[in-house]
Amino acid sequence: MLGAAAPDAGVERPIVQTRFTADPAPLVHDGVVYLYTSHDEDDADGFKMLDWRLYSSTDMANWTDRGVVASLKTFPWASQTNDAWAPQVIARGGKFYLYAPITVAGSPRNVIAVAVADTPAGPFRDALGKPLIAPGEGYFDPTVWIDRDGQAYLYWGNPDLWYVKLNEDMVSYSGSITKLPRIRDYQEGPWFYGRNGRYYMAFASTCCSEGIGYAMSDRPTGPWVYKGEIMRHDPRSTGNHPGIIDYKGGSYVFGFHYELNFALTPIHHERRSVAVAKFSYNADGTIPNLGWWDRTRAPQIGTLDPYARVEAETIAWTGRIKRPIDRAYDWAPGVTTAQDAARVYVTRATDRSYIKVAGVDFGTAGAKRFTATVAGGTPEARIELHADAVDGPLLGTLPVGMTGPAGRWQQRTTDVAGARRVHDLYLVFGGKSPGSLLDIDYWRFAR
Known part of the structure; x- marks a missing residue:
C-alpha cells in the first residue's frame, strides 16, 4: 500500500492542455471558480475564434471542461466567421450575464453583445437581439463590475479605454459613453474590479510583446494612476489578457502565453494557453511584479475526493x-x-x-x-x-x-x-x- 503523500509541485502551466484557450475571465460563485475563455481553433494562424468555453475548479489544479457555453450562433445577427473575442461573465439577481465583443454581419467594426443564462454553465442566450454597445473603433474586450452601492460599470477598449454605467437590468445603460485619458502602457484587455475600497484596472500592456500592467483609483470612474507591471513584457507572448480574483483566502491572476503552441511547432500562431499565478497584495494595496509565468505559479488548494463522481x-x-x-x-x-x-x-x-x-x-x-x-x-x-x-x-x-x-x-x-x-x-x-x-x-x- 502507498503511504507517502505526493509532493505538491503546484498548478500546471498551462492549466488546459486539451485545446487552445485565451482571454481568461474567472468568476467565483458558490465556492467554485468558473473560468470562461475564448478559444483559438487548432488550425488558427491569425485569430480564428468561434465560441466561448467554460472550465471550473475548486482547487485551482484540477480543471473540469464544461464545454462550449456560448458561440457566434448565440448572436444570429453577428458575423459567423470569426471574432468571438474576450468575454466576461458576472452574476446578478440569480442570472448570469456574458459580455462579449463581436462584429455585426456586413460591418468591419466591433460591437459589444450581452447574453444571459440561468446557471454559470449556461447555455447563454442572446439578451437583446442587437448590440448593447453600438459599433465603434476599438470596441472590444469588455469588463464588468458591480460596486458596493449596486451600480454596475462596463469598461472596454483598444487602444482607448471607455466606460458606461449599466442599469440594474444589466442589459441597458444610462448616461453617455465616456472615453478616458490614456493610461500609461495600456493597450487592451482591461480587467476592472474593486477591493477594500480601492479600484483596479489591470490590462494587457502596450503591444508587442504584451505583459500585464495595472492602474488604481479611489473611484470606479477614475482618474486612473498607473502603478506598474504585474507581468513584464515578454517576447514569448505577443498578446495577453488578465483576469484577477480572490478565492479561498488567496489572490490569483490569470493570463495567457504560447507555450503549448511552441511545444507543437516552432512557428508562431495565434494559438494561446491560459495560465494562473498566486500573489499577495502589498500593504498599500499595490500588486507585486511577478516577472513571467515561468517564475511563478499557484499551489493546489485542497484535495480531490475520489469517492464522489x-x-x-x-x-x-x-x-x-x-x-x-x-x-x-x-x-x-x-x-x-x-x-x-x-x-x-x-x-x-x-x-x-x-x-x-x-x-x-x-x-x-x-x-x-x-x-x-x-x-x-x-x-x-x-x-x-x-x-x-x-x-x-x-x-x-x-x-x-x-x-x-x-x-x-x-x-x-x-x-x-x-x-x-x-x-x-x-x-x-x-x-x-x-x-x-x-x-x-x-x-x-x-x-
Whole structure:
C-alpha cells in the first residue's frame, strides 16, 4: 500500500492542455471558480475564434471542461466567421450575464453583445437581439463590475479605454459613453474590479510583446494612476489578457502565453494557453511584479475526493508538452474532450496517453474498487491506474474491451490495491488501435 503523500509541485502551466484557450475571465460563485475563455481553433494562424468555453475548479489544479457555453450562433445577427473575442461573465439577481465583443454581419467594426443564462454553465442566450454597445473603433474586450452601492460599470477598449454605467437590468445603460485619458502602457484587455475600497484596472500592456500592467483609483470612474507591471513584457507572448480574483483566502491572476503552441511547432500562431499565478497584495494595496509565468505559479488548494463522481474531463495535466517528469512518456499524445447534447467527455484516448488528476485524497483506509463509465471501447482497451507518475506504482488495471458503438455508455469495474492518503492519480490508457481506444465520461473509487 502507498503511504507517502505526493509532493505538491503546484498548478500546471498551462492549466488546459486539451485545446487552445485565451482571454481568461474567472468568476467565483458558490465556492467554485468558473473560468470562461475564448478559444483559438487548432488550425488558427491569425485569430480564428468561434465560441466561448467554460472550465471550473475548486482547487485551482484540477480543471473540469464544461464545454462550449456560448458561440457566434448565440448572436444570429453577428458575423459567423470569426471574432468571438474576450468575454466576461458576472452574476446578478440569480442570472448570469456574458459580455462579449463581436462584429455585426456586413460591418468591419466591433460591437459589444450581452447574453444571459440561468446557471454559470449556461447555455447563454442572446439578451437583446442587437448590440448593447453600438459599433465603434476599438470596441472590444469588455469588463464588468458591480460596486458596493449596486451600480454596475462596463469598461472596454483598444487602444482607448471607455466606460458606461449599466442599469440594474444589466442589459441597458444610462448616461453617455465616456472615453478616458490614456493610461500609461495600456493597450487592451482591461480587467476592472474593486477591493477594500480601492479600484483596479489591470490590462494587457502596450503591444508587442504584451505583459500585464495595472492602474488604481479611489473611484470606479477614475482618474486612473498607473502603478506598474504585474507581468513584464515578454517576447514569448505577443498578446495577453488578465483576469484577477480572490478565492479561498488567496489572490490569483490569470493570463495567457504560447507555450503549448511552441511545444507543437516552432512557428508562431495565434494559438494561446491560459495560465494562473498566486500573489499577495502589498500593504498599500499595490500588486507585486511577478516577472513571467515561468517564475511563478499557484499551489493546489485542497484535495480531490475520489469517492464522489469525478468527471473524466477533470484534468490537471495530459500529454502534448515534453517534460522531464514524464520521461517515460515524452512523446505521448494528449487526450481531448468532446461534447454532445448530454455531456462533455474524454475522447482520443490513444495508447500511452494519460490524464493526471492532482492531489487525490484516498484517506487512511484506502480504495478497494474503481468504476468508470466508458463507450467506444476496442477489444484490448484498458485503463491503468498509477500513483504519482505515469510509470509510478500500479494501483490496478481496468479492462474495458468492447463496449459497442460510440455513445453507448457502459460501466466497468475492477479491484484496486487501496492507495492511502494523498497522491496524484494517473489514468494511463493502453491497447492497440489506429485511433481512439475508448471514450470515458466519469469515474469513481469505492472503499
